[in-house]
Structure formats: C-alpha cells, structure tokens
Amino acid sequence: MNKVPAKAIVADEDNGVDFGPLPQMLGYQIRQAQTAVFRDFAAIMSELETSPGEFGLLTLIGNNPGISQVRLAAIYRLDKSTLSLTVSGLVKRGLVRRTRSKVDQRYYGLWLSNSGRATLRKVRERVDAQERAMDAVLRPGEREHLLDMLQRIAGAFSD
Amino acid sequence: MNKVPAKAIVADEDNGVDFGPLPQMLGYQIRQAQTAVFRDFAAIMSELETSPGEFGLLTLIGNNPGISQVRLAAIYRLDKSTLSLTVSGLVKRGLVRRTRSKVDQRYYGLWLSNSGRATLRKVRERVDAQERAMDAVLRPGEREHLLDMLQRIAGAFSD
C-alpha cells in the first residue's frame, strides 16, 4: 500500500464535499487560520512547554516590568481569576517574579526572572520562524494589510 | 485625517502599556480577531444556544446530507471522538438525525431534521449580521483579499 502525501489525502478526502457558504465567511476563515497557527505553535513549542497565551503574557511582562495583575488581565482580555492561575504557573516555573508594591500593598508587581528572559528569547525565535512561514505565503505588503484588517475586525467587536 | 486608526484608540485605552512586538505578529492578531468574533458570536447566540463549531457542523451536514461522521471529522479537523460527542448533542436537541447505512452498517448517515433546518436558518441570519458588521470596517474588495490571505495561512500549516 503506497503512502500518499498527507496533503493529497486531505484534498482527495475533501473531494465532493460541499462547504456551502463557509469559505466565504470571515468568522469561519479566521477560526480556521487561528486553529492552524495554534496547532503549529503547540508542535514547535513541545520542548519549551509554552502556550501562545503564556508567550503573550511573558512578552507583556517583559515590556512592562512591574505591571499589576488587574492591568495585565484588562489588556489581555482575561478574567483576573484566570490570569491569577496562569501567572501562578509561570511563577512556579520560575519565569516570573511577583513582588508586593510598597506604596499599595494590594498590588503585585510582575517581573521576568533571568530564566524568564532566557525562555522568552528562545520562544521568540520559534515564534519568529512561524511568522516567517506565514510570510512565505504572502506577497510584499500583504502582511501589513492583513494586520491592519485583523485589528479593525477585533476593534469592531470590542465592547 | 478624517478617521482615527484603530491602533490609536487601542493605544489610548491601554494608556502606557507597551505591547512590544505583539501587534506586528500575525499569530497574535489572528488570535485577537478570533476571540473577539467568538465572544460576539456567543453573545448573539445566547437565545439559540449554538456555538460557532455547531454552526459549522450544521452547515456541512445540511450541504452534504447523509455524510458519515469520520468524513465530517476529517474535513472539520476534529477527532472522531470529539465529533461523536458534538453530534450526539445535536441529535439530543433534535437538530440532526442519524441513520445506519444499509450497505455498510458501520456507517451512520447524518441529516438535518426539519427543526435543524429551521434552527440553522435562524442561526444563519445572526451569522450573516455578524459578517456585515465586519464588512462595516472593511473597504470594497478587502473581504475577498482577507479571505484569500487567511486561506493561504491555514494552508501553510496544514500537512
């Protein structure tokens, strides 16, 4: 039994399936693209054990040292309880430090540890490679246009 | 300067927060757009109790009457166990009928019930409204270009 390339199998299996209006729907195609990128992300991160969400949080903490959890939750669009759990995981893995604010002891300040910075650098390399993989199917100028349109769409539904 | 770019609004709301390289990353912006659309979908579906995934499945079943579960799982990129659970839910809600194939009794054929067709029509109205909301932030021709780019990106990772 000859092995057929995976892509050909998919195309072959899709043969004769009617997707109806789905391919023309932005909601559907955005979701398809997102799950494809997400799956690939998980695969390339198998060694570093970092999720897309954690990558985003590490980046934000790195760029905003001392940021509080409520602030981070607000800009990342997560409930503070969800953020608390995720940050606790990062703290347990030694990537993030949490320090009580001196001026208002209700606040934590979040900071990357040296280990967190090192991990972020390695994750960043793989993320950049993934971005280049996307550039490979885009023509010059298309990335900027795509980013702009996606931002407009997210903005259309924000609150 | 007739209109304020979306980015300026975001920057204003998130006053003082440095997003670093995230806004220039396709992975990040696709995810942001997807979660925004998903959240809105859940909100407008509160009455009809239908998820984006269920909408996609109902559409595919409606356009491919008698399709089997493995086939549906393959084209929708879900494990057959996941699909089994989701379809069971649709069957329990009376939206989908499952009939054993006469020629090969291992197979089920999936069909929309009358109730399923009616529900799909109502869901479709709301989904179409959501699509028009996205069109409101896009210029002529941009939808087609965006769909094309998203398809290319999903294709870049589908092996």
Add this chain to the structure above:
DNA sequence: TATTGTTATACTCTATAACTATA
C-alpha cells in the same frame, strides 16, 4: 465601601486510548 488577588467550582472544547460492532 472599593479594589487586588486567590480559591473553589464548573463549563467548553479538545484529544488519547480502550472498547464494540461491523466488514
């Protein structure tokens, strides 16, 4: 009273593995 953060709990979506029934 209001705000920051934690914890208990639960829900959704997903996959892996073991299973049954059929081929």
Add this chain to the structure above:
DNA sequence: TATAGTTATAGAGTATAACAATA
C-alpha cells in the same frame, strides 16, 4: 485485521462567585 463510532478519562483554557487582605 481494518474501519466506524462510542465511552471513559484527562487536560487546556476560560469564567463566576465567594472570599481575604488592603486601601
């Protein structure tokens, strides 16, 4: 042996509500 489908189980990721500590 191979395939279609189910079930048991588990793991992300997320939210709500009740709570403690601080202001």
